[in-house]
Amino acid sequence: MVRIGVGTVVGLILLALPFWVSSTWQNLLITVFYYAFLGQAWNILGGYAGQLSLGHAAFFAIGAYTSAVLAVHYAVSPWLGMFVGAVLAALLSLGIGYLGFRFGLRGFYFILLTLAAAEICRLVALHVPILGGYTGLFINFTPNPWQFQFKGKIPYYFIALGFLVFASAVVWLLERSKLGTYLVAIREDEDASEALGVDTFRYKMMAYALSAALTALGGTFYAYFQYYLQPNTVLNLNHSVDIMIRPIVGGMGTILGPILGSLLLELLGEFSRTYFAGATAGLSVVIYGVLLIIVVLFLPRGVYPTLVHRFRRLMRGRPT
Amino acid sequence: MTLYVQAVVNGLLVGGVYSLMALGLTLIFGVMRVINFAHGDMMVWGMYLSYWLFVTAGVDPYVSILVTGSVVFLLGAAVQKGLVSRILDAPHEMQILLMLGVALVLENTALMVFGPDPRRVSTSYALSTFWWGPIVFDLPRVATFGVALALALGLYVFLKRTDLGRMIRAASDNRIGALLVGTDILKVFTLAFGIGAACVGAAGSLMTPFLPFSPSTGLFFTITSFNIVIIGGMGSFLGAFVGGLLVGISESLGAVVLVPSLKEIVTFILLILILLFRPQGLLGGSR
Numbered sequence: 001m002v003r004i005g006v007g008t009v010v011g012l013i014l015l016a017l018p019f020w021v022s023s024t025w026q027n028l029l030i031t032v033f034y035y036a037f038l039g040q041a042w043n044i045l046g047g048y049a050g051q052l053s054l055g056h057a058a059f060f061a062i063g064a065y066t067s068a069v070l071a072v073h074y075a076v077s078p079w080l081g082m083f084v085g086a087v088l089a090a091l092l093s094l095g096i097g098y099l100g101f102r103f104g105l106r107g108f109y110f111i112l113l114t115l116a117a118a119e120i121c122r123l124v125a126l127h128v129p130i131l132g133g134y135t136g137l138f139i140n141f142t143p144n145p146w147q148f149q150f151k152g153k154i155p156y157y158f159i160a161l162g163f164l165v166f167a168s169a170v171v172w173l174l175e176r177s178k179l180g181t182y183l184v185a186i187r188e189d190e191d192a193s194e195a196l197g198v199d200t201f202r203y204k205m206m207a208y209a210l211s212a213a214l215t216a217l218g219g220t221f222y223a224y225f226q227y228y229l230q231p232n233t234v235l236n237l238n239h240s241v242d243i244m245i246r247p248i249v250g251g252m253g254t255i256l257g258p259i260l261g262s263l264l265l266e267l268l269g270e271f272s273r274t275y276f277a278g279a280t281a282g283l284s285v286v287i288y289g290v291l292l293i294i295v296v297l298f299l300p301r302g303v304y305p306t307l308v309h310r311f312r313r314l315m316r317g318r319p320t
Numbered sequence: 321m322t323l324y325v326q327a328v329v330n331g332l333l334v335g336g337v338y339s340l341m342a343l344g345l346t347l348i349f350g351v352m353r354v355i356n357f358a359h360g361d362m363m364v365w366g367m368y369l370s371y372w373l374f375v376t377a378g379v380d381p382y383v384s385i386l387v388t389g390s391v392v393f394l395l396g397a398a399v400q401k402g403l404v405s406r407i408l409d410a411p412h413e414m415q416i417l418l419m420l421g422v423a424l425v426l427e428n429t430a431l432m433v434f435g436p437d438p439r440r441v442s443t444s445y446a447l448s449t450f451w452w453g454p455i456v457f458d459l460p461r462v463a464t465f466g467v468a469l470a471l472a473l474g475l476y477v478f479l480k481r482t483d484l485g486r487m488i489r490a491a492s493d494n495r496i497g498a499l500l501v502g503t504d505i506l507k508v509f510t511l512a513f514g515i516g517a518a519c520v521g522a523a524g525s526l527m528t529p530f531l532p533f534s535p536s537t538g539l540f541f542t543i544t545s546f547n548i549v550i551i552g553g554m555g556s557f558l559g560a561f562v563g564g565l566l567v568g569i570s571e572s573l574g575a576v577v578l579v580p581s582l583k584e585i586v587t588f589i590l591l592i593l594i595l596l597f598r599p600q601g602l603l604g605g606s607r
Contacts, residue, residue: 052413055458102597107412112550113595116588119543123585237539241420248413282431282535289424293403296418300410 013071018157026153032266033160039246040167041214048253049207050187055114055226057239059089063216064223078148082220092214097205125231136230147226251302260303270283322454327576335568336465337523342548342560343517350492350555351512357419359545361426362517362539364390366524367533374441381528389522396517397510430535441528460529488512547591553604
């Protein structure tokens with residue numbers, strides 16, 4: 001009952017919020033939802049299956065470029081194009097996963113495989129003329145909802161929120177499914193789960209494809225929120241880091257982790273930008289880096305698991 | 321044909337300094353099992369120090385490696401003592417995050433101090449060349465190759481012959497075993513991280529005579545170092561050395577066979593092949 005009550009209140013606040021806050025805060029909230037969505041997608045592979053990927057920017061870029069190119073050159077609505085992008089991203093992830101998982105790559109080796117695959121995609125994308133190369137790809141603004149283009153921020157707010165709710169629902173269902181149980185088993189002890197008859201290859205592939213497809217949907221959102229794509233910004237290592245950093249800070253393998261992580265990092269980022277952006281170029285990022293280091297040193301298990309731990313101790317009446 | 325031989329020669333010459341850079345990474349990984357995501361950014365600080373010494377005091381980059389090596393040694397030792405030592409037992413992802421934080425701080429402090437414009441150390445001999453048959457040799461690249469090779473050899477002798485070097489190797493082979501026989505493991509860690517950083521700092525200085533750089537240069541070299549170390553074998557000294565030369569050559573050949581902006585793709589394809597068929601690396605032992 002309490003949960004339903006809290007859920008309803010939070011839901012109503014979220015629905016009313018964009019009409020009350022300034023456009024700066026609308027932007028901030030959109031970014032929070034959007035990165036929480038990407039984090040949730042990454043979380044399926046990284047948090048639940050325990051396979052860290054440092055190459056999710058590749059799937060993101062496939063989603064962004066597929067829907068943009070289909071819309072610009074073939075007049076296909078991004079609402080359809082984004083699903084084409086999701087399928088292509090899933091296919092790429094199956095390719096990478098096939099290579100990596102078949103040969104038993106784990107830990108750092110898998111991380112570096114995903115990084116290398118994304119870097120290859122970036123270098124190729126820079127040399128494909130239809131994607132705009134170094135100049136980048138511009139999308140004309142025609143405020144037409146069918147073209148995923150809207151006036152003002154409020155429609156984007158609700159789309160981003162909808163994406164996040166959708167991905168969180170997927171993860172919620174995953175947690176309660178057999179697949180989710182298998183994934184956690186693989187994360188905790190891959191050899192043991194294999195010995196017990198879990199088809200680890202198959203389930204890791206499923207997690208990877210699901211994660212990649214969702215990430216590609218986020219790419220489409222980005223394309224029509226920014227109206228400009230360039231491989232060195234959407235497809236570089238920093239962007240893969242942006243995607244993975246939030247669920248890790250918030251708490252991997254939990255539904256609320258990516259959301260809390262996204263909120264926290266966005267507030268930290270906004271704080272350092274607001275107070276230090278005017279000073280010297282770079283200072284705001286230095287502050288952000290320092291804050292990140294502090295978070296890692298003091299909350300090494302992630303924000304959400306630490307909060308839960310503290311809360312339970314408090315409930316038991318022990319001093320923390 | 322001359323074109324390809326020329327490309328191999330150029331690649332080999334750059335590869336020497338790649339080797340030195342990768343030796344630093346493999347030393348840090350071998351001893352602490354931590355991947356230094358700030359590797360390239362430590363290198364950029366070495367580059368800027370050399371630049372600053374050259375511009376203000378006219379110190380030649382081949383001399384200033386003594387200063388840059390020492391300063392970046394202290395930087396690495398401080399990062400280890402202050403930060404990395406606290407999370408040695410934390411999960412991989414937290415170690416990666418910490419080092420990414422360090423990388424952000426290093427890159428952007430360089431941006432604050434030196435600005436975003438590319439810098440170049442314009443020595444009097446920057447454009448000197450000599451010919452050997454039909455092949456051109458670039459004097460700064462030859463000098464860099466020689467110094468990098470000498471430093472790598474020095475590191476090898478240090479690790480093999482001195483007590484400190486033996487302690488580092490012991491900690492890398494078997495941390496618990498080294499602890500049991502009374503090795504001061506935290507001191508070894510600080511030393512190893514410092515030396516690893518000094519390698520990449522010196523490598524940075526050595527590249528300044530022929531490579532323009534900016535604060536964002538670091539990321540490319542971080543990734544290149546990863547590639548080399550995986551190709552050669554993580555934690556393997558010889559592997560990093562051979563891997564560095566190999567990556568230098570493959571980039572240089574890639575620039576000739578494909579277009580220059582695609583040169584790294586050869587390295588990445590090499591990396592993926594290695595990951596698939598010999599994940600322990602060319603010269604690595606068992607995983």
